[in-house]
Amino acid sequence: xxxxxxxxxxxxxxxxxxxxxxxxxxxxxxxxxxxxxxxxxxxxxxxxxxxxxxxxxxxxxxxxxxxxxxxxxxxxxxxxxxxxxxxxxxxxxxxxxxxxxxxxxxxxxxxxxxxxxxxxxxxxxxxxxxxxxxxxxxxxxxxxxxxxxxxxxxxxxxxxxxxxxxxxxxxxxxxxxxxxxxxxxxxxxxxxxxxxxxxxxxxxxxxxx
Ligand code: ADP
Ligand code: MG
Ligand code: MG
Numbered sequence: 001x002x003x004x005x006x007x008x009x010x011x012x013x014x015x016x017x018x019x020x021x022x023x024x025x026x027x028x029x030x031x032x033x034x035x036x037x038x039x040x041x042x043x044x045x046x047x048x049x050x051x052x053x054x055x056x057x058x059x060x061x062x063x064x065x066x067x068x069x070x071x072x073x074x075x076x077x078x079x080x081x082x083x084x085x086x087x088x089x090x091x092x093x094x095x096x097x098x099x100x101x102x103x104x105x106x107x108x109x110x111x112x113x114x115x116x117x118x119x120x121x122x123x124x125x126x127x128x129x130x131x132x133x134x135x136x137x138x139x140x141x142x143x144x145x146x147x148x149x150x151x152x153x154x155x156x157x158x159x160x161x162x163x164x165x166x167x168x169x170x171x172x173x174x175x176x177x178x179x180x181x182x183x184x185x186x187x188x189x190x191x192x193x194x195x196x197x198x199x200x201x202x203x204x205x206x207x208x209x
Contacts, residue, residue: 004060004061004098004099005058005060005061005063007061007206007209008053008059008060008064008065008099009056010209011202011203011206011207012046012049012053013050013053013054014202014203014205014206015049015050015198015202016043016047016049016050017202018198018199018201018202019039019042019043019046019198020047022042022195023039024039025039025194026038026039026043026191026194026195027039029188029190029191030191032188033177033178033181033184033185033188033190033191034176034177034178037078038080038191038192041076041078041080041081042080042195045072045075045081045084045085046068046072048071049067049068049072049075052068052070052071053067053068060098061095061098061099062092062093062094062095062096063092065088065089065091065095066088066089068085069084069087069089069090069091069092070085071085072085072088073085073086073089079119079177079192080128080192080195082118083115083128083192087110087111087112087114087115087118090110090114091107091108091111092107093110094107095107101143101153102143104143104150105139105140105143105144108135108136108139108140109136109140111136112129112132112136115129115132116129119175119176120175121174121175121176124171124174125173125174125175125179126171126172126174126175126178126179126193127173127175127176127192127193128192128193128195128196129193130164130165130167130168130171130190130193131164131165131168131190131194131197132161132164132193134157134160134163135157135158135160135164135200136157138153138156138157138159138160138161139153139154139157142156142157151207151208154200154203154204158197158201158204161196161197164197165193165196165197168189168193169188169189170186171186172185172186173185
């Protein structure tokens with residue numbers, strides 16, 4: 001197995017472990033403004049993805065991302081399955097020639113673009129986009145403008161995503177289930193923005209190893 005393929009499998013496993021630990025917390029967030037299934041959706045989906053990528057023979061980052069996306073699409077219903085899974089499948093193509101700082105930026109940008117295409121949410125709608133936009137923009141700028149090493153760029157991006165997830169608290173939901181609550185969604189942290197942050201933190205931990 002290539003070192004990058006091995007790291008990609010380890011990344012999915014680490015995400016799965018983290019989301020299992022955060023299952024109850026994400027459920028709690030989704031019970032306040034949704035239907036209390038985001039913790040289960042993420043924990044179950046990523047656990048299946050970890051199983052799927054462990055079974056790949058000779059995986060590379062693109063194959064791992066594709067298998068993860070396909071598994072999330074088939075295992076997770078609701079809004080988050082197609083948003084996470086479908087976007088990952090599309091973005092995986094950017095890693096076809098391997099994992100480099102440039103392809104990582106392209107992967108992140110395509111992922112964001114697909115989440116926006118599918119969900120039609122903008123920053124400020126109290127969704128995962130509020131964590132993703134600062135994550136992806138900070139990552140891209142840190143690599144392309146500041147010339148930082150990828151791990152440092154990812155650390156900055158994770159900090160930005162954390163602020164983005166926090167930003168969902170004082171705003172009103174305009175997309176997804178939480179939008180049915182109208183003004184009552186104000187004061188609650190968005191579950192999908194929070195799980196997006198956890199995924200990014202797990203990727204950073206893997207990159208640091
Ligand atoms: P469901 O809402 O179908 O039960 P989940 O609970 O698994 O699905 O996921 C909810 C999360 O999905 C929300 O917290 C939000 O971040 C995200 N989400 C919902 N609708 C959209 C959308 N149109 N665009 C982007 N993200 C969305
Ligand atoms: Mg839900
Ligand atoms: Mg649901």
